Amino acid sequence: MLVQIRCKIRRYNPTQDKKPYFSVYEVRMEPTDRVLDLLNEIKWKLDGTLTYRRSCAHGVCGSDAMRINGRNRLACKVLVRDIGEKMTIEPMMGFAVLRDLVVDMEPFFEKYKAVKPYLVNDDPAPVTERLQSPEERAAFDDTTKCILCAACTTACPPFWSNPDFVGPAALVNAHRFIFDSRDKGGAERSDVISGREGVWRCRTVFNCTEACPRGIQVTKAMEEVKRKLLYDRA
């Protein structure tokens, strides 16, 4: 059964618009359709100029994070019936808008790269696998789920007020390696995360945890990183 949806979308093309504005679209959708299906319906049937990123359409590639009725969500992982018949869709906050719902992800990936998000272990590798117990593996399981969609970082008030803060997404990925028993990058990584724009900027607002479409306990991960830094210092 189709329902009528009134959808307001924030539009902006910096090469021709002086300031952002809203376009309003009326579309009929199944309640079980994804919000991404609704955006596609608009783009394919009503307005080809509407611009957004998308790829996998089932919440694993991280392309389509955006603000839906004020909350960061993946458009492909939330259904029309979960939002209701009135919808306002805006780009994520804190990064420059390239066009409509597309934000500049370059600074986001720069922050990610800054925490050395890779295994550091220069010991000669064995012929087979490095051993790791299921318990050691479980210590960082949650943070391996990150898809780098930026929903957490762009929901973070300390990041809004200070764009230099590396932000929760980068710290989740630091956690993923700090707590990996195979990693030996402790010292070089902790310089960044304990630095001025590192984990201590976190004010445990929990917006990040609420925003994560993968259900990662983002704030908890940052708390674990803080505790580890303190214990290592002691």
Next chain:
Amino acid sequence: MYHRFDAIVVGAGGAGLMAAMQLARTPGIRTAVISKLYPTRSHTGAAQGGIGAALGNLEEDHPEWHTFDTVKGGDYLVDQDAADIMCHEAVESVYELEHYGLPFSRTPEGKINQRRFGGHTRNFGEGPVRRSCFAADRTGHMILQTLYQQCIKREVDFYSEFQLLDLIITDGVCCGLVVLSIKDGEIHVFHAKAILFATGGYGRAWKITSNALSNTGDGVAIAFRRGIPLEDMELYQFHPTGVYKLGILLTEGARGEGGILRNNDGERFTERYAPTLLDLAPRDMVSRFIYQEVKEGRGINGADYVHLDLTHLGADVVENKLPDLADFVRVYLGVDPVRELIPIQPTAHYAMGGIPTDVDGRVLVDEVNTVLPGFYAAGECACVSVHGANRLGTNSLVDIVVFGRRAGKHMASYVQQAGFTELPAGSDDESRRQVNALLSRESGESAAEIREGLQDAMMDKVSVVRSEQTLQHAQKTVRDLRDRFTRVAIQDRQTWYNSELLETLEVGYLLDLSESIIAGALARKESRGAHYREDFPERDDTNFLRHSLVFNTPDGLRIAQKPVDVSKFQPKERKY
């Protein structure tokens, strides 16, 4: 803008990044990776169940057994020498991924954990074997993340959100690319000694698919337009367990963990079709079983789907070994897989065919395997061929890792001895004309409507079961759509981040590929693996134990054949 690199990789999924890693490890080679997405958005990240490798961590296993399963699973259309290389190198490649930091799930002893998967057996078909190395049910995600992380560590140059437009071949040598910067619409020319296409598949030619919206076969279509033949295009896999109506993949790992398929009577219908492997029979077969159940009226409430039953596995297995599956089912269907049955239907999933290559990723341009210097392909866009007529589960990840690695290594040595071939003048003229035409046409056909027509036709006529009649019907539809596409017009005239322009180019790629798929399917008058012809229900080794090649010529499509390597296992009837 003009750029010059020794080696260029197009596509930043598993195959592309694995190749980039090998190039980055060789000092002095300048490498760039070009992708229409940010690397971590690539569809490798959607692979769930695992990567097959005969590590033998839980029970006896051997690469030879893996090779046999791959060959039999592919209904003997696999090049056996290539499969043998793949299954042997799978072992060291999985260890290499672990050394890169890939967080595999672990056994109690701390080794990489392994589970059962469709068509993977011990001792040449005796029964299921634990061969799939996994990281929960997000193995592809972890491969993609790990390889991207290692590329960051090695400071690989990425050009993200750059759309491939053309391949430059001059005097029989591949020497460059024409690429569109999505952000500002500028056209760039990349000059290189060697180019690898790792551009993925084209499941978006069908209406119900597990593939990302971006999986539109750009690289394959562009190679085809530039005269490279395509191999075994008619062989396209439908995965049996897609979420009903949405097509989202539910991993075969669910059946590996004990999940069961049931029809409207609650019957485990695989018992009637594949008494040994049951629900873990290869995908082409299980998709056909479902098709048959639906046809005979045993779909759920008479509709075109059946149930995947995980309710007997218990919450612990579902939540811990299949957490992403549980999440998909809850979000998209509102179904709790611990207690309720999951509606599923076959979904367009994987191209066994593609750009013909040798075992080092070098692209082959004819029936006698002539190499096109400087041009490489790996991953789903390529056809080595290790999947033959039907790919086994986990072997897509094996393929990208092993052949991405081999192509990268070969390119690294090739660019050290090869020079740059001069780019011909005006090599980007055609691309500029193509883009300008789309940006300036005032009115015409809608790309979205053409795409919808294509996806409907491919789903109805060119899916699990085919016949001369359905294929000819589809051929006519696609030709009509191609004609309409010559008049396509878009609303968005901006050069700045014009995603409508990209979607329109993608429809063009899908149309070309669909035509080649249908041509291959009409020519293969037999049933083999994923290609099932109602009018030719038997496999015909006398006439069709051959790869098909489709050439794009000025006079239309031309079909040819080339031999299959059967050096290890003689073809037999395929029973499970």
